Amino acid sequence: MKFAILNGKIIERSEAKVDIEDRGYQFGDGVYEVIRVYNGKMFTVTEHLNRFVKSLDSIGITLPYTMDHLTKLLEDLIAKNNLQLGTIYMQITRGVTPRNHAFPSENVSPSLVAYTKEAARPLENLKIGVKTIVTEDIRWLRCDIKSLNLLGNLLAKQKAAEVGCFEAIQHRGQDVTEGSSSNIFIVKNGMIITHQSDNLILKGITKDVILQVCERNSIPVEERTFTLDEFMDADEVFLSSTTAEVMPIIEVDGKKVGDGLPGPVTKRLQEWFEQEIEKQCGALQDKILN
Template sequence: MDYVILDGQILDRNKAKVDIEDRGYQFGDGIYEVIRVYNSTFFTADEHLTRLFQSAEKIGMTLPYTLEELKNLLASLVKRNNINDGTIYLQFSRGVAARQHHYPDKDVKPAFTAYTKEIERPKDKLKKGVHAKLVEDVRWLRCDIKSLNLLGNIMAKQEASEAGCFEAILHRGSTVTEGSSSNMFIVKDGIIKTHPATNLILNGITRRVIMDICKEQNITIKEEEFNIEELLAADEIFLASTTSEVMPIVKVIGESFETEEPGEITRKLQAGFEKKIALQCGE
């Protein structure tokens, strides 16, 4: 049987029903996280949950748990569902209230839901690399919040997917920001560049792990804007996210960037990432 969390209770998925006037359902008024589970153990859970609390604060929402309480509850669900390699998705909406745009009264509690999924690591793609497509970034100006509102992201992903690509590389004018569900990196002459953690991107947890690996391995990484021209002239491109890990991009379709295989720095970071997983989750 598959269990989920609804308002703090673990229950059978078939019995979990969400109210039609949940603000997450009506407005996308809420926040979420996706945490990776390797070998039945959370990877970077504290970092994800800290970002969740920061997202909540940014939208004026108070979560009715401490980080530790939340982590324990999520761990019970992972255990209950016997997840070995997979993810846990969790979201808090601003709660259930009669539909009106402004925030409801303070006594309306955020609605908390979570579920797990058993998924394998994308080993083949990590080895061979994936294709990507440039798509204009038309999202709002608070991309630093991990909000339930993902229309801009999903429309970009759809455009990339229809072109046979794994990811959309988003750009605002000539500046590359991030992927539709990942952060973007280029390598030129041994130096990595990624967009700074401003309001224009989500500061990914995988991005931060990569920065730690770079520090440990003396690889130069600059949090600096780069443009489409630099992207296409790069030696290597890769993306990073919780589910895609350190994913090489070997072709930007319709453009001049194409490599035979993933580059050397990308490979080094992938190896570093494996070690981080092994260290935390013992795989």
């Protein structure tokens, strides 16, 4: 991908440089978003940008663009890079200023960076499911902010990677929270259960789409805390994220979930989720059930 956005301008990616005193680089003082692109169109862009602004508001940064202007910038970047299937990453930091823990004066402008990446849908994993591990959630208490401070998430993800697993499912005491980069769902006796959207998890955009299609199709859902025992005893388990979509989990800590195959509720949700993509972005060339 040849072009990127730096502070409101589309430039050659090779020229997009960040100052060493940018507070994002030194403190992780900023927030980010990742938006999926299908057929050259952003999926759930309004929802992603609303969450982006909410995260900015939570840490006292004012978006230096209107929503319409930012959306147009991202659309122009996608077109400039001729991206058809992939992601667009963007972040805003508090800006460039001499290093000091306290916030800088109001005359310091926030820094915006965005770039695109080609990324195929993970169709093979979506069809057969993935393996996971369970690990203690060591992150801070404002996981609802999509902050650049991701060290806790990275340590959990690395634990999973080291044993050949796709994701690390985190818990605080006996309560399951979420994955290192995903929301977690269990299915028991036809009921879908997922952690309520509070400060302990990130309010997922894909999760919200799933909840909406469940409501439309009369699938019962409970948003509540569930325990590790409930998790390990579930009939089905799946995760959701912008890049993983609706991903079946078939193994946890070496133990099969159910019969070790994606379950019927998960597969139904995958089909409905693909329909939501097609409503916004047009027909998908490759689908899970193809």
